[in-house]
Amino acid sequence: MEIITDPPRSALVVTPHPDDAEGGCGATMAKWIKETGTEVVVLMCTNGDKGTSDREMSPGELAEIREQEQRNASASLGVKDVVFLRHPDGTLEDNRQFRGEVVREIRRHRPELIFCIDPYRIKNHTHRDHRMSGQVALDAAYSYAWSYHHFPEQLTQEGLQPHMAKEAYLWGTEDADVFIDVTGYLEMKADSLSHHVSQMRRRSPEQRLERVESGSARQGEKAALAYAEGFRRIRFDLGSLDWRFLYS
Numbered sequence: 001m002e003i004i005t006d007p008p009r010s011a012l013v014v015t016p017h018p019d020d021a022e023g024g025c026g027a028t029m030a031k032w033i034k035e036t037g038t039e040v041v042v043l044m045c046t047n048g049d050k051g052t053s054d055r056e057m058s059p060g061e062l063a064e065i066r067e068q069e070q071r072n073a074s075a076s077l078g079v080k081d082v083v084f085l086r087h088p089d090g091t092l093e094d095n096r097q098f099r100g101e102v103v104r105e106i107r108r109h110r111p112e113l114i115f116c117i118d119p120y121r122i123k124n125h126t127h128r129d130h131r132m133s134g135q136v137a138l139d140a141a142y143s144y145a146w147s148y149h150h151f152p153e154q155l156t157q158e159g160l161q162p163h164m165a166k167e168a169y170l171w172g173t174e175d176a177d178v179f180i181d182v183t184g185y186l187e188m189k190a191d192s193l194s195h196h197v198s199q200m201r202r203r204s205p206e207q208r209l210e211r212v213e214s215g216s217a218r219q220g221e222k223a224a225l226a227y228a229e230g231f232r233r234i235r236f237d238l239g240s241l242d243w244r245f246l247y248s
């Protein structure tokens with residue numbers, strides 16, 4: 001177990017649906033952006049167009065609404081940019097196209113750290129898009145983005161360079177081993193969730209803050225902190241390959 005006190009300079013948050021990233025690492029984003037100027041980019045994989053119980057709402061309308069909600073939520077945290085891949089909700093596949101899209105954003109934004117959902121939960125099932133986005137994010141970072149020979153057209157035609165992120169932090173994990181003290185940032189997290197108006201009708205803002213507080217207190221207990229966000233850390237150590245030259 002480790003409490004992280006040394007934030008990265010940059011982070012890419014690979015997330016399946018509007019509102020997942022705020023729930024997963026919203027307070028950490030807020031803290032790092034505010035306190036150390038970490039540059040955070042959100043990569044939104046789907047358009048969330050199935051996330052409603054309202055039969056009258058068309059998927060196209062919902063997608064538009066949720067994209068704006070995501071922009072508002074990310075802006076409230078100080079996120080530098082949101083990139084929308086706009087896959088239809090529920091259709092993420094671990095295929096070459098999706099891997100290439102994530103690789104492209106890793107090469108464009110060159111993050112030190114990647115946030116994504118833990119795709120390997122045992123006891124609690126999770127949405128298929130959550131598993132797909134988590135797995136593809138890890139594979140894109142670990143297996144592909146650093147190699148000149150994977151997706152070479154991104155280098156020759158788009159002017160990108162290979163990039164190796166140092167590590168990934170996985171939210172929604174059953175096995176958190178790194179923790180960030182988010183005391184003082186719970187209101188910002190709850191507020192960022194409130195921007196997802198189409199998804200947050202069941203609770204009042206006060207109830208949302210209470211929920212954020214109780215969740216953060218539960219994570220905090222594992223690290224003797226009042227409030228924390230916890231993640232499973234994966235270090236991208238490629239062993240004998242000298243990848244340091246990739247940092248430019």
Ligand SMILES: [Zn+2]
Pocket residue numbers: 016017020127130
């Ligand atoms: Zn989701």
